[in-house]
Amino acid sequence: MRDGCRSEPPAPVVAPALSGRAVFVLVFLPFALGHFLSSLMRTVNATLAPQLVAALALTPGELGLLTSAFFLAFALAQLPVGIALDRWGPAKVQLPMLLLAGVGALAFAGGQTFAQLLVARALIGLGLGGCFMSAVKAISTWIAPARLPSVQGYLxxxxxxxxxxxxxxxxxAMQYMDWRGLFLWLALAACxxxxxxxxLPPPQPASARKPAMLAAMREVYCHHAFREVAALVLIPHTVFFGIQGLWIGRWxxxxxxxxxxxxxxxLYLGMAAVIFGAIAVGMITEWAGKRGVRPISVAAVGVALFIAVQAGFLxxxxxxxxxxxxxxxxxGTVTGIEYTIVAQSLPGALTGRAATCxxxxIFVGAFVVQAGFGLVVGCWRPxxxxxxxxxxxxxxxxALVLLQLPGLIWFVRRRRRNPVEWASHPAKLQ
Incomplete structure (x- = not known):
């Protein structure tokens, strides 16, 4: 591989044989529950924003910073947690992480100042930092690669x-409790x-390799499939997370x-649409793959549509x-196809680190988008x-549309310049 990105092939990860029902009950359901809770706590501030603004007299910039602290802490957890997932398996890693999230939710429930809530929100993000990637790591071990688009779509x-x-x-729920009581229940749910x-999950085989953190980053970032999908989908994915989690409601x-x-x-209709969209993207990706269409091409069409929707706001x-x-x-759910493309393209022993990278x-970008959008809006007076x-x-x-257009234009120009070679040997065109 180019740019000094050579590495020895990783040791294969051999998973025990499990029936489809066992995989669903023992693997998919518990990890999906963690992802459910992570998504709920990530987006709940969009609903609670009026109460939080009233309680603390927040400006748009402060509201954006408070909510986006989740993303920054989430991002900081990724690399160490990802390496831990590949070493010890997701089940062992998730228990202490979710207990930490529970502590953060308790602190948020008791917070009295903006600074206290900011720290508590960051603790929640740190503790939930492994929920999605641990689920990706778990199901990619027991699910055949051809089935990953659909199963990850369900996730x-x-x-x-x-x-x-x-x-x-x-x-x-706010009719029966205030936002502080809600976070007490969320703390219990996390634990x-x-x-x-x-x-519940059976022991997952750990990778024999134990690379240093920087070596793990380099190994994943240098993989052609990772760089290809990141160039196209990364910024739209950060926009989806950053805007959907707060600013659609304020708009x-x-x-x-x-x-x-x-x-x-x-907001409920929009979030419910994520369910349909995620399943549809998985089914469309599998359908297209059987007809020789690469998932990255499906992603490109989805990104173009996503930018068109944002043009409507503009x-x-x-x-x-x-x-x-x-x-x-x-x-916007099409941006989740990143994980499928990377999981299908990288060796199994790298899937945990790939998801964390x-x-x-994504979450550093979402932090910048969510906080930055609030600063832009705050330039005007109410x-x-x-x-x-x-x-x-x-x-x-x-500004968001201008940030996303270059990746789509680059993809289209690159494909038009070498259509045959791009389809047959994508790894050569970097």
Whole structure:
């Protein structure tokens, strides 16, 4: 491989034989529950934003920073957790991580100042940093590579359920408790999920290789498939996470002027759309693969559609604000195809580190997008009712579109320049 990225082939990871039902009950369900909880806690601030703003008198910049602290801490956990997953297996790693998330949720429930909530939110992100990649590592060990797109689509759909649970169900729960009580229950759920993940899955074989952290990073980042998919999908994925988790709800409040009830309902529809979108992307990817279409081509079409949806926000497409808010999350689920492409292309012993390297980039980017978007909106003054102008959001979405276009243009030009060689020998074109 180029650029001094040579390495010895990793030792194969041999998984024990399990029936399909055993894989579903003992592997998929407990790890999917962890991903469900991670998605719920990642996006719950979008629903609780009015209460948090009222309790702490937050500006858009402070709200963005408070919510995005999850992403930064999540990103910091990726590399050490990824190497731990490949060494000891996801079940052993997840228990202490989810206990840490429980501590963070307890601290958030008791926090009285912006600084205290900021630290607590970061602890939650740190503790949940292994949920998705541990699930990817677990299912990639027991699931055949050809089935990975569909199964990972189901996993992302479960995350959609978690995000949907952070909308209307949370609003209903607020009729019986405040946001502090909610986080007490979330702390308990995190601890119980960790215990289930430790108790149910069978022992997973660990990799014989134990590389240093920098060597592990280099090995994954130098792989052609990783670099190819990151160039196209990485920035759209950061935009999807950063905007979906907070600013779609604020846009519906400030620009569309919907009530809290209407915003909660539209957020619920949008998060529910993630479920359909994730399953559809997995099925389409498998269908296209049987016809010789590479997953990266499916990703390119999805990214183009995702940018088109954001152009609707940029142009302030008034005919259907509701449709835009739902389409953003429906189409944005295509960005999750990154994990499938990498899991199919890299050796099994590297899948844990590959997922963490992706997560490192994605969640650092999501932190920048979510916090940066708030800073952009905060450049304008709110009106007498506390709403920020549509222009503030248009400038923010315009900047995001400009960031995503180069990767799509590069992909299209590269494919047109060498269509035959690109399809037959993608590794040569780097």
């Amino acid at each position: 992302i759909a479960v995350g959609g359920l978690g995000a949907a649970a952070a909308t209307l169900p949370v609003r209903l 119980l999920t960790g215990v289930l993940i430790r108790a 519906l409040t400030d620009v569309a002027r919907y009530s809290e009830e209407a915003v909660g309902y539209l 142009l302030d497409w008034r005919p259907s604000y509701q449709l835009l808010s739902v389409l953003f999350t429906l189409v 992706l997560n490192l980039l 009106d007498g009712t506390g709403h920020y102008p549509a222009l503030a959001y248009q400038v923010g979405f315009g």
